[in-house]
Amino acid sequence: MKLQHLLEAEQEAKRFLCRLKQVKDSEINGRVFDENKFGSTKSSKETGSLKRSSLDLTRCLAKLRNDKY
Numbered sequence: 001m002k003l004q005h006l007l008e009a010e011q012e013a014k015r016f017l018c019r020l021k022q023v024k025d026s027e028i029n030g031r032v033f034d035e036n037k038f039g040s041t042k043s044s045k046e047t048g049s050l051k052r053s054s055l056d057l058t059r060c061l062a063k064l065r066n067d068k069y
Contacts, residue, residue, distance in 0.1 A: 001064055001067075005060065005063045005064050006064065008060045008063070009057070009060040009061055009063075009064055012053065012056050012057040012060045013057055015053050015056070015057075016050070016053040016054060016056075016057045019046070019049050019050040019053045020050060022046045022049070022050070023046045023047055023050050026044060026046045
């Protein structure tokens with residue numbers, strides 16, 4: 001495991017958690033979500049950003065698991 005990959009994963013995890021907080025705040029304000037289902041078909045810039053940060057975090061974690069990088 002490379003230190004650089006660990007630091008990248010830490011940064012991406014923090015970014016993901018920040019985006020998650022934004023989505024949860026949107027839900028509390030009633031702007032984004034259906035009352036019956038978290039993450040319904042309604043979308044917003046917050047949910048799109050959360051999905052993107054999830055993908056980026058997944059890629060960083062894959063680098064940690066794969067020694068070839």
